[in-house]
Amino acid sequence: MKPYRLINTLELNQFNTNFFNTIDYWNQQYSLHPLTLNVSIPTKEFIKTQTWFVEDNQGQLLACISNDVHQFLNYSLFGEEDSCFNSCSEELFMLLLSQAFNTDFCLLNKINKEVDWLYPGSTCLLVHLYCNASSISMLLNPDWVYQNLPLATKTNPGITPLEDGLAEKSLILSLELSSMSIPIKQLMDLQIGDVIATDHGCSRPMQLAHKRKTFATAELGKTLENKSVIIKEFV
Amino acid sequence: MNISVKKVVLAEQQSQIEPGAINKNYLGLVNNIEVQCTVRIGTLNLTIAQLRELKLGQALHLCEHTDEPVDILLHNKIIARGELMSHEQHFAVQITEVCC
Numbered sequence: 001m002k003p004y005r006l007i008n009t010l011e012l013n014q015f016n017t018n019f020f021n022t023i024d025y026w027n028q029q030y031s032l033h034p035l036t037l038n039v040s041i042p043t044k045e046f047i048k049t050q051t052w053f054v055e056d057n058q059g060q061l062l063a064c065i066s067n068d069v070h071q072f073l074n075y076s077l078f079g080e081e082d083s084c085f086n087s088c089s090e091e092l093f094m095l096l097l098s099q100a101f102n103t104d105f106c107l108l109n110k111i112n113k114e115v116d117w118l119y120p121g122s123t124c125l126l127v128h129l130y131c132n133a134s135s136i137s138m139l140l141n142p143d144w145v146y147q148n149l150p151l152a153t154k155t156n157p158g159i160t161p162l163e164d165g166l167a168e169k170s171l172i173l174s175l176e177l178s179s180m181s182i183p184i185k186q187l188m189d190l191q192i193g194d195v196i197a198t199d200h201g202c203s204r205p206m207q208l209a210h211k212r213k214t215f216a217t218a219e220l221g222k223t224l225e226n227k228s229v230i231i232k233e234f235v
Numbered sequence: 236m237n238i239s240v241k242k243v244v245l246a247e248q249q250s251q252i253e254p255g256a257i258n259k260n261y262l263g264l265v266n267n268i269e270v271q272c273t274v275r276i277g278t279l280n281l282t283i284a285q286l287r288e289l290k291l292g293q294a295l296h297l298c299e300h301t302d303e304p305v306d307i308l309l310h311n312k313i314i315a316r317g318e319l320m321s322h323e324q325h326f327a328v329q330i331t332e333v334c335c
Contacts, residue, residue, distance in 0.1 A: 167284035175275040175297060177326055185266035190315055194330045195322065196307070198274060202321050206276060212311075215291070220276060227277045227297040231289060 003146045004121030007041065014150045015039045015125060019100055023129075026096040032079045035057060035129050042126035042139060051112070054097055054138075057105040062097070063127075064115060065138045069093070069108075076131040101144065117142050123149070175218065175229055176207045205232045274328055275306040276319065305329055 016039045025231040027034035052065040056091075071081040073089035090108055098106040117124040123142040128135055190196075205217035208229065218229035277297035281289075304316040305328060317328035 014326050027316065055327055092306075143303050150275050156238055163283070163287065167282060167287075169283045171281050171286060173279050173281060175276040175278070177276070179271045179273045181269040182272050183267060183269050184262060187270070187272075187309070187314065188262055188266060190330055190333050192333060195320065195327050196272075196274075196317070196330070197322050197327045198325055200274075200326045202326055203325055218295075221294075222301045223294060225300050227303075229295050229297065231293050231295070233291070234289075 002119065003005065003123060004143065005123050005146060005149070006121065007123060007125070007145075007149070009049070011150055012039060012041070012105075012125075014144075015148075019127060022096065022100045026092075026099070030092050031076050033076045035076055035131050037130065040126050040128070042124055051110060053113075054101070055107045055109055055113045056103040057107075059146075061141050062103070062106070062144050063138050063140050064100050065108075066136045069136050070133075072129070072131060072134055072136045075134065075182045101146075115141075117140075140201075151176050171210055172197050174209050175220065176209055178204075178207065238306075270309060273308040274326070275308055276321075277303070277305075 003103050016037075019037055021040060023037055037210050043190065051067040052069055053061050053154060054063040054065065056062055070083065070086045070089055074081050074083075074085040074095050077083045077089050077092060094106045094108060098104065117139060123145040125140045125145050127138040129138065177198055180196075180198050180200075182196070186196075205219050206229070207214040208216040208218045208231070214235050216231050216235060217233045221228050252287065279295055279297050281295075305319050307311045307315040307317065307328060307330075315330050316332040319321040319331040320327045320329050
């Protein structure tokens with residue numbers, strides 16, 4: 001089962017702000033050329049180009065990133081795209097991501113796999129990181145996004161107990177004698193004036209039932225012109 | 236002693252409806268069977284909210300007047316009506332209406 005959750009503009013802005021604050025602090029600490037970012041709802045084509053996966057310390061996938069991540073980071077941090085900076089850039093980038101994803105530890109892994117994160121109603125988000133003219137894209141795992149959506153501020157009306165929801169439902173109840181076995185022959189020959197004797201004693205309460213299910217016994221009487229009963233026992 | 240036997244081969248069958256039906260007295264075939272009948276004295280309408288509030292000793296009005304007949308039900312269908320009577324300390328029903 002996957003969550004189906006539409007993300008509204010306010011929620012998107014909230015993610016934008018959170019990521020911006022984290023990156024801003026990181027820029028001040030480490031960047032030669034500061035990063036900027038934009039968080040948006042992704043379109044389908046982005047999924048094809050992601051090869052680097054960000055995992056947390058429990059191996060949960062948090063995001064996937066486009067394959068030119070090291071060059072991009074090297075330029076931002078050291079002003080050079082040389083691969084000798086890769087290891088250090090990656091380490092500093094993991095500091096940024098662990099803060100952004102609010103986890104103790106992040107790991108960048110190159111995995112050849114496809115993720116099924118983009119589907120109708122997915123909470124997947126796309127983060128574009130910019131540095132001068134270059135950029136990388138990072139898809140956020142919809143599960144992580146879903147768990148980190150801002151808490152609802154609107155108070156919904158209370159939920160009605162089932163009993164109250166059913167309160168106005170009308171039931172037709174029957175007052176019956178105990179059922180009796182009669183041969184079909186007797187029923188076939190039944191005529192006006194015949195008497196069917198029952199096993200139900202006159203002093204015994206009758207059964208109050210709904211669809212053959214007895215829920216109380218009751219004593220027959222009358223109130224004004226109508227038959228009436230008094231509840232004797234609940235079954 | 237040798238007994239020669241042959242397999243029984245069943246012929247293929249298809250319905251070929253012709254005029255003629257089962258004897259009208261077909262229920263006579265099953266007239267010894269006993270069926271469960273119920274005598275319904277009357278009915279009442281309650282909402283689930285009212286049902287929830289029911290108390291022991293509470294009086295409830297039925298929909299039927301005191302002079303209305305009781306129903307004899309077979310599988311939830313009324314097959315006869317009658318007047319509620321007593322017979323040797325037990326209830327009895329004297330039939331006033333049956334299906335023709």
